[in-house]
Amino acid sequence: MADKAPPVIFAPRRRIALRRRMLALQALPDAPRYLMADMVEDVLDRLSFLRLEPKNALVIGDYTGALAEALSDQGVVASCADPADGFDEELPFPSTGFDFIASLGTLDTVNDLPGALIHIRGALAPGGMAIASFMGAGSLPVLREAMLAADGDRPAPRIHPQVDVRAGGQLLQRTGFADPVIDSRPLDVSFGSLGRLVADLRAQGLSNTLARPGPPIGKAGLARARDAFAAAGQDGRTTERFEILTLSGWRR
Numbered sequence: 001m002a003d004k005a006p007p008v009i010f011a012p013r014r015r016i017a018l019r020r021r022m023l024a025l026q027a028l029p030d031a032p033r034y035l036m037a038d039m040v041e042d043v044l045d046r047l048s049f050l051r052l053e054p055k056n057a058l059v060i061g062d063y064t065g066a067l068a069e070a071l072s073d074q075g076v077v078a079s080c081a082d083p084a085d086g087f088d089e090e091l092p093f094p095s096t097g098f099d100f101i102a103s104l105g106t107l108d109t110v111n112d113l114p115g116a117l118i119h120i121r122g123a124l125a126p127g128g129m130a131i132a133s134f135m136g137a138g139s140l141p142v143l144r145e146a147m148l149a150a151d152g153d154r155p156a157p158r159i160h161p162q163v164d165v166r167a168g169g170q171l172l173q174r175t176g177f178a179d180p181v182i183d184s185r186p187l188d189v190s191f192g193s194l195g196r197l198v199a200d201l202r203a204q205g206l207s208n209t210l211a212r213p214g215p216p217i218g219k220a221g222l223a224r225a226r227d228a229f230a231a232a233g234q235d236g237r238t239t240e241r242f243e244i245l246t247l248s249g250w251r252r
Helices: 012-026 034-050 066-073 113-123 141-151 165-174 194-203 218-231
Strands: 056-060 077-081 098-104 124-135 178-191 238-250
Touching: 012 194, 034 066, 034 098, 034 124, 034 178, 034 238, 056 066, 066 077, 066 098, 098 113, 113 124, 113 165, 141 194, 141 218, 141 238, 165 178, 165 238, 178 194, 194 218, 194 238
Parallel strands: 056 077, 056 098, 098 124
Antiparallel strands: 124 238, 178 238
């Protein structure tokens, strides 16, 4: 029996448009990059700990270019790809034989996550390693509550579904990765307003790409959301949490 097609949760066209808007916003002075900076630093720490010395690597989603630059400084031939340029992680990769693949901040908005992981594994050379980091379960709890306050008795889909550590481990095993490692770490950021958080999400490619997003919130709902966000903080600042889920494994 043929496998069923994965459910359509995210809109591919909206995803590409969101990534392109993100790249435009990243060109502005003082664009927020703290999430990508954290992921890049973590990947470099892991590579140092593992003493992995790849010769050729593929970096997906790093709009800062920092990881490819750091790898290049170590003598690695590093290629870059991004959904904004039409790179589709749910299809077989056009190039293969990479010693190392890093996917940063993109796999949380694919409809076929197992398929995307299979294609990453397929693009690795035997003995190659992949690391994927993206927003995981537990992210944006304050925003989630603010959206519930905005919608009242009729909650609408506003926040993306998220993968937790247990599901991540099952995915790596299911897709054939050897020696899988899965972990999650929090990154807490303080905001002066709901609007500042939303602007940061847009600039870092984390806005809504759901295939069936909820209706516009409206002025009254937005006011409730702002009040709920402010009430969750103190002294004019509200701390929001980002949970960064990282999956890593090898192709044997």
